[in-house]
Amino acid sequence: MRIDPAAPVVGQPVRFLVSISAPDSCCATALNFGDGGPYEKVSPGTCTTPSNVTDAVVTHTYAGPGLYPVMFLAATFPCTLTVVDGQPVAPAITGATIYACILVGPTTMAYREPCA
Secondary structure, three states, rough: EEOOOOOOOOOOEEEEEEEEEEEOOOEEEEEOOOOOOOOOOOOOOOOOOEEEEEEEEEEEOOOOEEEEEEEEEEEEEEOEEEEEEEEOOOOEEEEEEEEEEEEEEEEEEEEEEEOO
16 A cells, blocks of 8 residues: 555545455455544455456545544455355455554654554
């Protein structure tokens, strides 16, 4: 995951570029920007897409300056449903979370302050 621009300011759209390489062909992905909003789906990243996604783009604009905790969630699972004795078996889900902090200016905040 990377951002563009590298040093965003308040009111400027920030592009989050996400690349995914997953062990299974079905996946679900989401990104939270750390400013109180809900998780946003990163698209592509559903069962109809391949497991390798390069530079999926999600854009977000921060309303205030500060240091924001960003979280990217990814979960992969087999696309085929397994049935045993007529009952569906829950697929094995593999997941990962990436935590990062983004500094949105202008701000006088020091980089060594913790990301909330």
